[in-house]
Amino acid sequence: MSKIRRRSVLKGMSATAVLPVIGCASGPEAPADAGLRFAHGVASGDPDQDSVVLWTRVSGASGTVLGQWQVATDAHFSAVVAEGDFSTDAARDWTVKVVPQGLPAGGSFYYRFNVGDVYSMPGRTRTLPTGHVASLGIAIASCSNIPFGYFNAYETIALDPAVDLVLHLGDYIYEYGPDGYGGKSGVALGREHLPRKEIVSLDDYRQRHGQYKADPQSQAMHSNHPLIAIWDDHESTNNPWTDGAENHQPETEGDWNRRRDDSLQAYYEWMPVREPGKGGSRADYWRHLRFGDLASLITLETRLTGRDEQLDYEDHLERLKTEDDVHRFYREDLWDPEREMMSAEGKAFTAAALAESVEAGRPWRIIGNQVLMARWLAPKISEQQLAEMGVEPGTGLYDYATRFRPLGEAGLPLNLDAWDGYPHAREAFYGMASATGATDLLVLTGDTHASWQNQLFDARGKAMGLELGTTGITSPGPFSDLGQEEAQAMNQLLADASPEVLWTEGQSNGYVRLVLNHSEATVDYVGVSNIKSREYKPFSLRQTRIRKSGDTLIYT
Template sequence: MIFSRRQFLKTTLASGALTPFAYQVAAAPINPLFDCGVASGDPTHHSVILWTHTREPIGLTWQVARDLAFKQLVKSGQGETSLTQDCTFKIDVTGLEPGTTYYYRFITSSGQSEPGRTRTLPAGEPESLNIAVASCSNYPFGYFNAYHHIAGDESVDFVLHLGDYIYEYGQDSWGDEEGRKLKRRHQPANEIVSLTDYRTRHRQYKTDNGSRLMHASHPLIPTWDDHESANNPYMQGAQNHQPGEGNWADRKAASIQAYYEWMPLREPAKQAEKAQLWRHFGFGNLATLTTLETRHTGRSKQIDYAEHLPQIKSEQTLRHFIESVLGDPGRSMLSIAMENFVNHKLAESVAQGTKWRLIGNQIPMARTNIPDATDLTLPKALADNGAIAQHFGYFMALGKYDLPIYLDTWDGYPVAREKFYQLCQSAKASDLIVLTGDSHAFWANQLFAGDGDAMGVELGTAGITSPGDFETFGPALAGEFDQRVAQHNREILWTDCQHRGYVKLELAPKTAIASFIGVSNITSEHYSAKTLRQYQISKAGSSLAIEKI
């Protein structure tokens, strides 16, 4: 895709999300060399990663300033893009001041990039912290308008992306019908399996106008989920990796290499540690954020309902499935090294008197079973659609036995979830705010360990464009399913699978506000956004209380 600055400015103006900085980015003179814009991320108190891409190998100068006019330069240097790194460029800018906003740009002999704005982590006693939480941006399904809206919010300090930043599917797969209509079909056309494939797909996603503006406007704290490599991976393979697609280890390595090249992410000291994407961020005494890696380093293979549902024909076989199959104590989610890391960082956060403890978590953690819904029926127009009828029947079968909606989530690893809760309890951290992606739905959940002890709350974000599971049943039936799931499960306060958007978390010393923000559409770059629901979170003994505002 050739990026159009005129179209970018027109779209930004039409959306109404025009801040002074966003206008500067959108109105900057076009330089086709920087075809994917600029980005920053992985901030510390004294450093941040700056990123860009050029259409061809070239030498460049990078600059960091305190002002948008770049009259107060604080750092600068030279570098070059090369084919070895797919013409991406990253620099770890050090020696910065905590809690400070900076502006940056890249300059070549043929011109300069648009400006970017970034920020270091705050130290001391910050009075507020605002984080936008995003997940599941599938290019063919529509425009990344939620990214665009995040870019227009001047109060956002950091963007936490919880994965599914790209999707691996080819043009013959999920989302392509919508992609044809919008002229947003996946490139390359095939399912991505090679390093070249993954690089091409990342590049395509970076051309979206909303994505480009968000990356220029706010620093990113990224982690992957499954689709950055292939659907539902585990340590030895993936559900969407077939024998004819080569060696899984090679494919995984290619996906990880491309991810590090194309994201504003700090390189580990040892290349072998790239898969160990668990990290910790401190925001003064206000909050800490610990991100998990739940795909490549500790996860056992997922249980497949297709292999077990036909065998469940009695209470005895149901109990065997729940206790012996799902409840197999040998099935893990996190690596031992990460468990030790999380325990240490949470204990440190508690000991330092930090007010809030955030967990960046890819997959839903709350217990989420499907209720019996045999009284519901599909409208005839939908019942005649074989794929939708099969999907509906699948949920009916789960509801008959009160089974979890997903087995790729923590519900499919109940022993591992309990182990995670226990390591948090041993660190005296039962007041977690778990931030979750993956499910393409909004969630406001309370969390409880197996012994009934409160563990905190979970805030789940909808997809940027990926559709919810119940949406194919039509608005009325999808809404009914959402409501019944919330009523049926103790831990779920509210869920909504029918909107695309993001969660904004606003932290203050005594309370936190979670806003679930939806965009009106993703089929046009002209959209509106609204807050669908808000919750206030406060301390309640050793845990947290959450209530609707």
Template sequence: MTKLPFFPISRRRTLAGLAGGAALAALPFPLLARPETENPVFRHGVASGDPDAGSVVLWTRVTADASVEVEWELAETPGFAAILQSGRMTATPASDHTVKLLAQGLKPGGTYYYRFRALGATSPVGRARTLPEGGLDRLGIALASCSNYAFGYFNAYEAIARDADVDFVLHTGDYIYEYGADGWGGDVARKIGRVHEPANEIVSLTDYRQRHAQYKTDRGSRAMHAAHTLLACWDDHESANNPWTGGAENHQSETEGDWPSRRAASIRAYYEWLPVREPEWLAHKGRSRMQFWRSYRFGDLATLCTLETRHTARARQIDYMAHADAIASKEDAARFRRDVLGEPGRRMLAPELEADLAAALSRSVREGQPWRLIGNPMPIARTDVPDLVSLGILPDPADDPDASGSAKALAWKGKWNLPFYPDTWDGYPWARERLYDLSRRAGAGDLVFL
């Protein structure tokens, strides 16, 4: 999404009290990850994610130059008294020395512990969970998003790691940010010693890998990933600000190359550095990495569906400045909202995603689950700007929206009661109504958007 002014409080929130599943293992977190200690071989920690009832992805990265053999072990107790599964893999430069595997044949609602060995070193111990089945009466989901390394330490991640009420972590996007050292957040970063690496805006595969690596060195990040299993979807900054199927606001082809190459680099690095399933590990065969959406079932309590809203279907965002001259009255503004923002066919979701979502919601309703959750990377509620000029808060913008994000732009939007951000669902009302219609047809008129 378009960058916002910096405020000390981030958009991380916690959802707790949807009740479901077995109690979290009563193991003090410091025995698991020891986030205060950096391991020189496994300096980016360990992670688990993208589970179903019988399997979960395990991840780590080895700090090395050449190919390295990596051993992994899985147990039901943190002391590894009895090894349940084990194996060997090779960390190679081709995958930036990341290692990712799908541990299978596990029991529903199980808690497992895993570790890796390489170059004579042992990784921190991670804890992984599979999705529960059967009767549930509580579920704890920690919700995180918009995690900009330059703006501060990931203390919220560390708090999530230590929270015994958390069963899974849902990250709804902007896991990294693409800006360079002189970009958004650069002033704050220099003051607190959190300058982005590499210093340039990330464009190439090497760039994206280095940025992911930097974020994973944060102590809070290592702690959270070791303690809890991740459910994830991406937003825009994992690639570039405000992308659509044919480009992005923060991509200049003249100096940064073609958009498909940059997008492919960002997606490849994302799959290398996060514990997410490869397409061949999915029940739906023939999907691409770009088709990154999921449906998670939590017993008889809830279904969580995550959305992909950036790369598979999104129409180009509407630029207010390109239409400012045509808006001189309330009637013009209403026509703009109806015919430009609301133009039929301006998609947000891919047809395949819509079909999968409809099937998951219908099944949830049919089986009597009380909760249906949507992991949604951006605001879906209408956010029209009030008339801040009439309220005496801002001066008259003189019918000039000026630059996006400025006070003049805000006053101009308020004068015509237009949406705050055309990059969000507000800029795609046809697509939003299509989503609402889909949910109603499935009998799921009670969605909770996270």
């Protein structure tokens, strides 16, 4: 990727929702009521060294649509390097995916689609580099929920000159209806989910993906940067495992396997990701992206292919009366060696990718990961502390804090959907990484709607690397309803309870910018001042740096 100067990239960035040039159409477009059009913009992603996935959708069609695509080295398309035809129809919801082959490694390209004289907006994309790579800039995103607010963070990413590509760690869409998570906010902002119900069928998932792709700020991000996407839970439904999900009720919502497969079909139709190879499964979605001699990015699948059902404290709290009860739960339930997070195939792929990265001598091994990997213990919160922070009885946060106070007193983890709920599987993951010589993992994590700066250790205290957690694009942080001082106090309580958590912030929305070179990584936690309107300013929440120390990583 191109060399990036160290400078403040927030100066001059959007404060009033001005979309970038690449987000505008380059050819004649049909009016909204005049037949075929490209109403969902364009996107690119899943690049390798000589190809990249290009995506769009044709709206207003009723039968088979034939069109063309072009790739050029300039924004005016005077230097076309690849072009071809496409065909789409109702079987794939009139979405289009093409994968131009033979593109130069490390190249920057422009692309567009057309049907007759109706053109899409242009997009800008890249192929992965080979050889020496001076630097790499990654925007790390997660948890984009339309009803909770505007995608101002997406727009900031689109305008961020330090970004080469976007890594979305999941919860790209949400499944809920108007009576679910975010419903009231959606009504207040005029951003209600479509269809106006919880999505369970293929048509439902298609319509929901279409709503997200129609958002102009989402289109700006996609048209400016290639996307590396992994799913978390809400692309299907809340907290799935291999045989079901917390938010799936078979008696009213039908067969889980059908719902999962429908969600995956819509995901592959509507996202710029490569199709599975011959005989492959859509659920087996993991990647190893190689950035020349600089970095490996290895993505995990921890939801649909190997995960056992989550433990639920509601099933155990009443039995955790004594210290012996806690030890028994910890030993027999939490550390059950049969409980898995990843499939055997996924683990084997990750081990091979780490081994190749170590052998190639790349200084950075990045893990694209859905849920928190660091140990996150429940804090001990007294009534006096809750009162000092303004957390009043009868509020959701008060009920949550008091309900799970026994966890803090027992030294138990707070979130059993994260790797904390599968500690034996986490230990096996660390063991596998150690066996390849990879004890310098840089784990990138979403899911929590909070920012994190964590360090990672195995059960014996061996350093395994570091973890960066990104907050939500719009999904609210756990302390978003508190004042700033009160939220900071809660953040500190969480960090104090967990030795692996060095810093956390659960109030802001935004993203993480990670810029790597051969000697260090610069990490910027970028916030947006507002998500309730298109008037906003980006701001720097925190900056830290990372460098190698022996066979692991440290913050500096």
